[in-house]
Amino acid sequence: MAEPNMLQRPRPESRARFHDDFGQRFLVTVDTEEEFDWSRPLDREGHTLLSVPALRKFQEFCEGYGVTPVYLVDFPIVNTPLAVQAIGEAVREGRAEIGVQLHPWVNPPFEEAITAHNSFAGNLPRELEEAKLQRLKAKIEEVFGATPLIYRAGRYGLGADTASILRANGIAIDSSVRARFDYSGEGGPNYRHHPCHPYWVGTDDPRILELPLTSLYWGPLRQLGDWIYPRLWRAPRLRGMLARLGLLERIALTPEGITAHEAMRGVDIALDDGVPVLVFSFHSPSLAPGYTPYVRDDAELDAFYAWWRTLFDYLATRGISSTSVKDIMRCVELP
Incomplete structure (x- = not known):
């Protein structure tokens, strides 16, 4: 039996179904990572971690709305005590969840050259992609005392071997597919024809549940x-x-480059299309001014939080509640 390839467009029959009482819900995911200059070539040393303490404020903000955010952490984040200080208690008490985000250029072992091609983890040799994932997952378990069940490839960089690697290492959910986006011009995947609906990857158990980022x-x-x-x-x-x-x-569905009005239109379309899980995302350095193009000063940080207030309020008016990885695993129907 051929290993499942997450780069291929899924068949309609692979669509995941949820228990009737699940309805439609939303999930907030945070690409929790170091700060670096997005306009410059990648390197292993040229980053900082100054925005990490700002995770605490966002966590408290989400708790005020009854939202359980999922922090997809990469190696520099899990390798600093600032992360546990900011969200460790919330993760231990179930008010937040932890997941894996693999940035290969800053994640040991370092055996590959730093190139645009190699920045997509799925382009690496299988043994190296898996070794990096194992090193990161073990560090997360050591630091946070929790076993991550969800994965997102940095730069959305899935590869032909990623599904089997995730299965072999106990990852139940992938959320790397950015529907309607194409990164092939940079050597990455093409998700132009992938759906927003969750779907199962492969036919052999345990299967991977793909939870695409919602874009339409x-x-x-x-x-x-x-x-x-x-x-x-x-x-x-x-x-x-x-x-x-x-x-x-x-x-x-992101506050980075999308206005609240546009995002509400996106929510309406996703709900009309029957998408059961609306997946929101953003990069954690946007939680402090000056580290991303989207939040350059205090005024833009205020607007960032206003965006979330508007969306959380709008989702409430539509009767859409927050969900979590734990809830999704409990409510998805096994194929």
């Missing part, structure tokens, strides 16, 4: 989005014009 098209041309968008990747002004005219817009 809005506008009268949305049904043609998979055809139009790839043909306009070199024409961002034309894509912007289509969005301004209200004809076609790609909306990801």
